[in-house]
Structure formats: C-alpha cells, structure tokens
Amino acid sequence: MTTAATVDAVPVSERGPAPRRVIVGYGFWLFLLSDIIVFSAFFAAYAVLAGRTAGGPGGVQLFDRGRVLAETGCLLFSSFACAMMSVAAELRQRGWMVLGAALTFALGAAFLGLELAEFAGMLARGDGPGRSAFLSAFFALVGLHGLHVATGLGWLLVMLAQVFTLGWRPRVAGRLACFALFWHALDIVWIGVFTIVYLGAH
Amino acid sequence: MDEHGVRRQQATDHETPGESPDWRSGLVKALLGLAASLVLTLASFWAAGTPLVWGPGVPVLLAALAIGQMGVHLVFFLHVSSGPESTNTILALAFGTFVVALVVFGSIIIMANLDAGMCGMHGSPSCHA
Numbered sequence: 001m002t003t004a005a006t007v008d009a010v011p012v013s014e015r016g017p018a019p020r021r022v023i024v025g026y027g028f029w030l031f032l033l034s035d036i037i038v039f040s041a042f043f044a045a046y047a048v049l050a051g052r053t054a055g056g057p058g059g060v061q062l063f064d065r066g067r068v069l070a071e072t073g074c075l076l077f078s079s080f081a082c083a084m085m086s087v088a089a090e091l092r093q094r095g096w097m098v099l100g101a102a103l104t105f106a107l108g109a110a111f112l113g114l115e116l117a118e119f120a121g122m123l124a125r126g127d128g129p130g131r132s133a134f135l136s137a138f139f140a141l142v143g144l145h146g147l148h149v150a151t152g153l154g155w156l157l158v159m160l161a162q163v164f165t166l167g168w169r170p171r172v173a174g175r176l177a178c179f180a181l182f183w184h185a186l187d188i189v190w191i192g193v194f195t196i197v198y199l200g201a202h
Numbered sequence: 203m204d205e206h207g208v209r210r211q212q213a214t215d216h217e218t219p220g221e222s223p224d225w226r227s228g229l230v231k232a233l234l235g236l237a238a239s240l241v242l243t244l245a246s247f248w249a250a251g252t253p254l255v256w257g258p259g260v261p262v263l264l265a266a267l268a269i270g271q272m273g274v275h276l277v278f279f280l281h282v283s284s285g286p287e288s289t290n291t292i293l294a295l296a297f298g299t300f301v302v303a304l305v306v307f308g309s310i311i312i313m314a315n316l317d318a319g320m321c322g323m324h325g326s327p328s329c330h331a
Contacts, residue, residue, distance in 0.1 A: 033298035044309035087228030
C-alpha cells in the first residue's frame, strides 16, 4: 500500500492530466446533460398542454397503469443487466458480458414493444397525435424517449460486434462505458415520464 | 481512504481501469440500486392509486419519490460519488439541473400568464370584467 499512500499524498492539482477514462466519461456526461435539457423542453410542453384535450380523451381514459408498471420493470431490470454487463466488461469476461448485453437488449426491446403496442392501440382508436394538443405533446415526449431507446438498442448491437471483431481495445471498452451511461440516463428520463405523464394523469 | 487508495493503485495497474474491477463490489452496488429502485417505483405506483394519502398531497409525494429514485440511479448506476473524480461531474449536474428547472418552470409560469391574458379562449369566464 506504499504506492497508494504516496498517490494520496499528492494534491489533486499536482497529479497531472486525468486518465483518458475520466475525461471521456466527463465529455459524455456533458452530452447526456444536454440531452436531458432537450427532454426538459418536451416535459415543459407536456406540462403546459396536458389539460388541452380539445374534447377528446384525457390521460385517465387512455393510460393503462399495469402496462406502464411492466414497461418500468423492463427498463429497470434492463439497467441492472447493463450494470452487470459493465462489471463483466471491466473484468474482460466476454461470455458474461454477452449474457448481460443479451438481457439488456431483450428487456429494452420488450419495453419498446409494449410502448409501440400502446401507440398502435391509441392510433387505431383515432387518438393519434393530431387529436388534441395534449396528445401531440404526449406522443412527442414519450416518442422521443422511445426513439432514444431504439437508438440505444442499435448502439448495443454495434458494441457487441466491436467486442467480437476488435476485442478489448481501450477504445472499445470506453465506448461500452459510454453506452452504459447512456442507458442508465434513459432510465432516469423514464422516471420523469412515468411520474409526470402516467401517474400524474388526471 | 483505504478503499480509494486501493482503487487508485489498481487504476495504475490496469491498462484501461474500471471503477471497481471485482465481481463482488460491482454486483453488490447494482443489487442495492435495483432493490432501492424497485421499492421506490412500487411506492410511486401505490401512492398514485391509494385513497390513504390526502389527494392534494399525492403529487408532492410522487415528486419526492421520483427525485429519490433519480438519486439512487445517479449513485448506484451512474457512479456519481463524492470522490475527487466526480467533482466536475457534480458541478455539471448542478448546472444541468438548474437549466432544466428554468426551462420547465419558466415555461409553465409564462404560459399560464399568457393563458390568463387570453380572452374568449378555453371558455375563460373572467374576461369582460
């Protein structure tokens, strides 16, 4: 532990540039925060327009809480599988990493399937985004989150392909860490969605 | 102190170091995050449907539970900590939260004021006073 003690004795300002992992993580963190600010504009639009149903159905008539709970569970366990995938990737255990990635992907796809089924049902009843300002804001906000999830699923497939073809290069490992950050941030946005849109419906 | 020292030493050993390169601490952290999130999620869904909580208090309770769960995700899944590596992350997070609050509450207040100033829309009765 002598090295650890000497490293700790050096003040932060004199340790030189931070490792690449920290810098890349910080840059990606800034991207995630700006993405969350984009989401905040959609949340603001939804909050303003939530009551403007133009005589059409409101949230209470449209939303099925059981389905939303299932969607939330899918994303939450997907986040957990993603965390396990990150641990396996740090240990360079490809088998476990693939298992974690497969679970992450399957649960994310299940979430997307549930959401698309909800959208399809609403569209079939004529309650599409053109029905009222409330539904425009609803489809914009929830659809934007769904698009992010779909993008994340594509990214995960690309990362799996890179791990198999390029192996555990530092860059591949860094990208995988960024994917994990992205996936967990989407779950944070979903907390806002299910609280404000689905549970806050009146 | 000791844990930080160990982590930093491992960071110098590995080519591309991770946060916590061993199964147990990673698994325990993720399991804790999962358990806390499950409890908070179920509490949210319970609070939204229960007659036991006073009606006007439900949104406040839901907001508190959501913020709590976001905190759990930040700590257990996004690994935001109080360590020196997280200082910049936390500063950026604080600024991001500030901008989000400006956008959301600013929009709500401005649009409510505009709405109150509009006559003859949405059947607002207090126009021709």
